[in-house]
Amino acid sequence: MTERRALEGRRILVVEDEFMIAETLSDILEEAGATVVGPIGWADKALAFLQSADSALDGAVLDINLHGQDSYPIADALLDHEVRFVFVTGYDGRALEPAYRDHPRCEKPLQPQAIIAALSPAAE
């Protein structure tokens, strides 16, 4: 069990195409004290957001399949900005592109503690 408000004051980007899941993710992160950026359901919007407002993100939660498009460009952009992020996806590791297989990943259904732990400063 992680600390109750482990993400206190941190700005976390949520990229998830399914409204219900995006809502839930946001709830989880906010409950952990984070400031949720987004959520964003479309890959092009997310990329555009990252281009324009690179203003301090402390982390990101990234769905891999966004309306049929994969989110690897977003992941690359996040890596460029040295933003720590975690994949949240229904795919298991083998379905991912090999380059991203070793990246931190939380499988659906959501496990709040795992997501929080992966994004918490303690994990750095």
Place this chain on the structure above:
Amino acid sequence: MTSMMPNTFPIVGIGASAGGVEALEGFFRGVPDQPGLGFVIVTHLSPDRESTLHEIIGRYTDMTVEVAVDGLTVEPNCVYVLPADAILSIEKRKLLIRRPSSNRRERKPIDIFFSALAADQGELAAGVVLSGGDGDGTLGIKAIKERGGLTLAQVRDGYGPAHPDMPDSAISTGFVDFAVPADEMGAKLAEFARSLDMLDGLAETSRATDDGETLDRARQEIYAILRTQVGHEFGGYKSKTFLRRVRRRMQIRQIDTVEAYVELLREEPQEVGALFRDLLINVTNFFRDHEAFDNLAELVVPKLFEGRGADDTIRVWVPGCATGEEVFSIGILMREHIDRLAAVPRVQIFATDIDEHALSVARAGRYPATLLESVSQERRQRFFILDGGSYVVSKEVRDLCIFSPHSVIRDPPFSRIDLVSCRNLLIYFGLDVQGQVIPIFHYALRPEGYLFLGTSENITPFGDLFAPVEKKHRIFRRRSDVVPSGRLPLAISGLRPGHVSDRPMRQPAPGGIALRQSVESQVLDQFAPPYVVVNREGDVVFYSGRTGKYLEAAHGMPTRQILAIARKGLRLDLRTVLRESVDTGRAVTRDGIAVEGDDGRVQMVSLTVAPTNKPDGSEPLFLVLFADQGPTLSREEAASRASSPHDGASLHLDAELRETRERLQSLVEEYETALEELKSSNEELVSVNEELQSTNEELEASKEELQSVNEELHTLNADLNGKIESLDRANSDLQNLFESTEIATVFLDRSLAIRSFTPAVAKVFNILPSDRGRPITDLSSRFTMPDFRQDIADVFAGHGSAQRQVAHDDKAHYLVRIGPYRNAEQRIAGVVVTFVDVTPLTEAEARQRVLIAELQHRTRNLLTVVQSIARQTFAKGQALDSFATRLAALGRVQSLISKATGDVIDLADIIRLELQAHGSDQSDRILVEGPPVALGVDSVQTFALALHELATNAVKYGALKEKTGRLEIAWTVSRSREDGQALVLHWRESGVAMPPPETFDHGSGRKLIERALAYTLQAKTQLSFGEGGVSCRIEMPLARGAGDDRDKETKAT
């Protein structure tokens, strides 16, 4: 002979071999209905083939045809066929069947049956020899003939014979009564059956009736004819037997009355000979005339070996040996004597005959048991080998015998022979031919050589050439002290054995002029000059009286050569005069020849040589007349008389004459020496001839062996052909299998060289048919197989088969299986590599993997949605009921998705399903209206959840709760925005009495409608609460996230 029972009938044995079916067809077509005969057919059948011969014959005859079985009694008008693989015999009219002891084929089944038939039936037996390829039946025919049966052999006509050897061989024995075409035999046989009854009647009644007296008289006449023509007395014969034979000849010559036959005998000397042979028929069986052979063994054989060492040769000549029984009998006697000797001289028995067929029977040395009746058990065991039903003469006896074709009369005789055995040959010759043959035997024999003749033969006209050793059994010894008259002809043409002289023997002309004859002879004796008659060679054939004055016995061997016995002084002139007369054919006289007598006085003589008045065709003879001229003179008188007219000149002439005479004398001697040399050359040639004959023997034997080898090869070849055929079939099956399976298969040997491959291999390797024999490693493969060599090595090491999947550019996938190739000894002689194309399978597997990943993704997403719904629902403190209905709506959507064709779902279906869940789909208060719109599966879930919220609200608070309420759901597709089509859906409730504002389950429903649609589907939603109830307008783009992106979805999600 056989006792004639009233109900007996003749049995006909029929022998046939190659080409026999046609011949039998012809034969049975010619047999009349109810012929009153029983037929037994013996053929050469292969033992391993079931014959259908009886069925075939049944087509040509109405008689019963059956396969012979053991113990079956022969019935008249029935035909019996020899079964396969059996030896047929007969006893007391019952057929006997034996199985051959070995699995070899009996080679002479016809001989065996015929001789058994002859022994059983005697005169009731008939033998028929039809088409066939060897000499079988020949000995059988002899046996039947000997016992008085009827014999027939086939000659060429429409029904063959296809292979004439067998009937020809039978005919050439001279024992065949009828040589006729197959279809004429039946009539002859039927007549034979009828004539037997008649014959019996004839013989039985001959004494009692007038007819019988005629017959008796005829018999006496025939006796007389035989006596005068062939010099044999038949008075002692049984009249019944005699008449039967006469009757048989009559039947053969188709003469009805005895008188006519007697007439025929008078006219045709040949018929006398034929009758004579029939009467004397005496097949020379082994040791026939036991006593004669015993005498030969006792008196002659030991003498032959006397004084002979291992380097010497004993030569025996058997002219007219026929089928060889006599030859082998003598051979056995010789062999028996040899057993007692320490030093064994070489024994050669020259067996000759003019008949090649008989000789080949003799060479085979294979005889049916009946011919061995007079052979003792001991000799059978010692000298014969039982082979099937026949006895074969052992090799040690056969090796003594040399068979060759030779004519006693025509060909030069053998010489330096120790024993001539010639039994029952002379009876075939007329007296004149006998007169030629006996001197030939005299010539052929060594001094003191032996001659062995048949019981009914004699040397009568030549008693001076041979001295009897055993008179009764006709054993004679050559007399060396006499020279046969006439020179031995080296080639006398014209006469052949079997021909009786064409000249009938004439009785001396009756003498009405006897007086004249006697007077003339007296005149001749007393007053005519002395004379001799000589032949053209100068041999004296007749002396008159009182020739002693001119002739004297010469020194040395007795001779009749006139030049040798003429007195001195006569010889030279005699030679000249005789020669001149022979050459010119005229009388030649020379006068004034001085002949010196015993008393030393000289007589002048006139010498005349004149050809006699000879009968045509006989040898020319010459009369030599000696006539004295004047009284005898003293030597001086003669000399003076001879010289007086000439004096001085004559002395010189005398001297010259003497010289010339001496030269002539020496020439004569040289001539005689040359003649001697020629004689010895001739003898050398004869012995060379003998050697050639024995070589020929060996060749004959080799030929037989070759024939049997050839037969075996034929069988083998047929066998191999069958195997090749089945191989071809198997090969073609395999070929088709290879081509149809399209499994690339390569057969490699131990050195990895390609032995064979299927056409499909070309897809894997760059391979050509000419690559057979090349190592597979030389070929380039379309894909890499790094472990290929190792795998093959493992298979060779016995690790079982290896299996590996290889891919070519990710496009073609092959399953490579390497298995051992085991040869017939179950050892690994190579490997079999198969390439199975698994490309479709591999692709299906890949697709399946993608689908499973996608399924997992969707499931996990769905679970997360459920998780979120739960979280949202319970966080707002709503009831479990609400959660349940949301899950149910989610469930409905999932069921729609799973049933969806393609990845799209019709909007109307979603709406209908949602209303159905609330039991409101049939209500007339609800109006649903719009064009078909396909929504992508991604969109459906959110859209359906939003609809669910609207419907739930309507059920709880709105149009679906009250009876007055109405609901209208209508949509259109319109072009809106810049990027494509948009769906505009209106949800309008009306007639709701008290619509509570802002319900939607504490806002969570409303949030779903307003925000989720916007978030997920980029929809614009306007939710308003009007007078009559809730109204909602949803506008969402269709292009994006909906149907158009289908392809992309399938691929990327």
